[in-house]
Amino acid sequence: MAPLGSGLILGIETSCDETAAAVVRRGTEILSNTVASQIPVHAPYGGVVPELASREHLRNLLPVVRTALAEAGAAWNDLDAIAVTEGPGLAGALLVGISFAKALAFALDKPLIAVNHLEGHIHAVFLEEARRASAQSHDGMPEERLPGRQVLALVVSGGHTHLYLAQPTVSGWSYRNVGRTVDDAAGEAFDKVAKVLGLGYPGGPWIDALAPHGNPEAVPFSFSQVKAKAHRRGEPGALDPAEEIYFSFSGIKTAVLRYTKVYEMEAGIERRRAALAEIGNPRPEDALALCDKRTLDLIASFQRSVVDDLRRKTFRAAERFAVDRVLVSGGVAANRELRVRFTAEAAERGLPIGFPSLALATDNAAMIAAAAWPKFVAGTVADEALTAEPGLALGR
Ligand code: KG4
Ligand code: ZN
Numbered sequence: 001m002a003p004l005g006s007g008l009i010l011g012i013e014t015s016c017d018e019t020a021a022a023v024v025r026r027g028t029e030i031l032s033n034t035v036a037s038q039i040p041v042h043a044p045y046g047g048v049v050p051e052l053a054s055r056e057h058l059r060n061l062l063p064v065v066r067t068a069l070a071e072a073g074a075a076w077n078d079l080d081a082i083a084v085t086e087g088p089g090l091a092g093a094l095l096v097g098i099s100f101a102k103a104l105a106f107a108l109d110k111p112l113i114a115v116n117h118l119e120g121h122i123h124a125v126f127l128e129e130a131r132r133a134s135a136q137s138h139d140g141m142p143e144e145r146l147p148g149r150q151v152l153a154l155v156v157s158g159g160h161t162h163l164y165l166a167q168p169t170v171s172g173w174s175y176r177n178v179g180r181t182v183d184d185a186a187g188e189a190f191d192k193v194a195k196v197l198g199l200g201y202p203g204g205p206w207i208d209a210l211a212p213h214g215n216p217e218a219v220p221f222s223f224s225q226v227k228a229k230a231h232r233r234g235e236p237g238a239l240d241p242a243e244e245i246y247f248s249f250s251g252i253k254t255a256v257l258r259y260t261k262v263y264e265m266e267a268g269i270e271r272r273r274a275a276l277a278e279i280g281n282p283r284p285e286d287a288l289a290l291c292d293k294r295t296l297d298l299i300a301s302f303q304r305s306v307v308d309d310l311r312r313k314t315f316r317a318a319e320r321f322a323v324d325r326v327l328v329s330g331g332v333a334a335n336r337e338l339r340v341r342f343t344a345e346a347a348e349r350g351l352p353i354g355f356p357s358l359a360l361a362t363d364n365a366a367m368i369a370a371a372a373w374p375k376f377v378a379g380t381v382a383d384e385a386l387t388a389e390p391g392l393a394l395g396r
Contacts, residue, residue: 005080009376010068010104011369012061012082014097015089015117016159017041017048019060020365023072023079027123027373028130031072033359033366036060039201040281046195054092061100068365076108083372086114086382087392088159094388102386113372114382117363118394119175121329122153122166123371124356124364152178152323154314157330157362158187158202161247161310163317164395172374175395179245179317186306187332189249193256193302197295198273200282207299208335209284210291214300219259221252221305245317249306256302263294307338315345325352334361 007026014020022033038056042048069076084101087094105112151166163179184192187204194203199210260266272290276282291299310332318326328342333355346353360367375381 006078007373007376008072008074008079009081009083009113009369009372010065010079011115011365011367011372012065012084012097012101013117013120013363013365013368014057014061014093015085015087016093016363017053017056018363019057019064020363020368021061021065021068022365022369023068023074024127024366024369024373027370028127028134030127030131030366031074032068032070033364034064034068034071035364036064043201046201047191048090050090050092053090054096057093057096061096065100065104079108079110081105081111081113081372081376081381082108083113083115083369083376084382085117085120085368086386087117087389089117089388089390091388091390094390098386098388111376111381112386113375113380114386115368115371115375116392116394117368118155118160118162118164119173119371120367121155121157121356122164122173122175122327124360124367125153125327125329125354127366127370128356128360129354149324150321152314152318152321152326154310154326154328154333155330156186156310156328156332158191158204159185160330161185161187161249162394163245163314165321165323171378172380177393177395178321179247179313181247181249183248183250184253186247186249186310187330189253189306190303190332192253193299196253196257196260196269197299198269198271198276199287200276200284202331204332204335206284206287207303208337210287210296211300211303211337213288213291214293214296214298216300216304218297219301221255221301223248223252223305223309245313247309247313252302252305256298259298265295268292268295303335303337307335307341310338311341311345314342315349318349318351323351325354327354329356329361331362334358 009024011022017038019036023031041052041056082101082105084097153164153166155162161181165176165178167174190207191203194206199206275290279286
């Protein structure tokens, strides 16, 4: 086992469009959590431009790491390990963080720990729970984290919609993937629908803010039963057909587009896009006066449909696998309607449910440093040949 020192891990996260660094003590205490967002860089394109993301990471990473250390009041040599996101994500973006982390670990002669970004999102919730538990001055491990307990984690972001069964073991956590999307991720649908409607980027917070102003039952979107495409069955990573839970979010995006054409909404959309472009740094509140009732109803109905599909399938899985609790993480876990509806259903079923705070829901490095802690304790360090794994899966 590695000497545990004071347990300070520097986390580095560059898998997509946030350059992030954080210092976390013993996987539970956040000393700093710095994020440099690239939203203004990618917003004009309505999506992340990989090449630009890599260059921005290169530009931002050292200042972000310096800030994280300064805010933590830590010196380079106080660190016990460096943790970095290995994948999944954009290849070029990951390479910037990994190269930096490798060089830093080498120069400081500290262990380097590779973290799966999806495991990071799950640990964002554990981090939150540990913080709450220590605030309530409970001693030891929260009951839910005792070996044998099974958690169902929905990781739902711009790139992922996955259901995992997670179990604590003596050497860290083990994961089993029991659900995933066959096409777009849920966050991607939020982003694409916002783009179709002439709203800002990323779309999730815009739709979240505008949806309460519309009627969620106005447009009856339907999610048909999604079946795995025949050619995916039997492929590595394919789920057991008896246990499969599949999501699909590309159909609803097309349905929204079709709706805007049927009701000839294009001119209004263009007017809104142009009006928002006039405002320097537009915010969702600026869009409200630019949306008519039909648009607000469409936004509310879209959000309700996506949230309900996520909710139904997640709780179906919770029942099927008889889990002890549910957690939801990733950027879309910031959605207010999702939190309200998941919380209500969990309460009805008597199942505990957890979410990250808003700051820990979207990409950050505190979750990477937290996920690295059990690996550090178990002495699991990265190989010298560590490289970016854009398609890295979590669990079996
Ligand atoms: O986890 P994240 O920061 O990055 C990825 O790993 O993808 O998630 C970003 C995604 C984007 O698609 C964004 O639109 C969505 O999370 N998102 C939201 C909300 N805030 C962010 N979606 C719905 N409601 C929100 N409030
Ligand atoms: Zn993410």
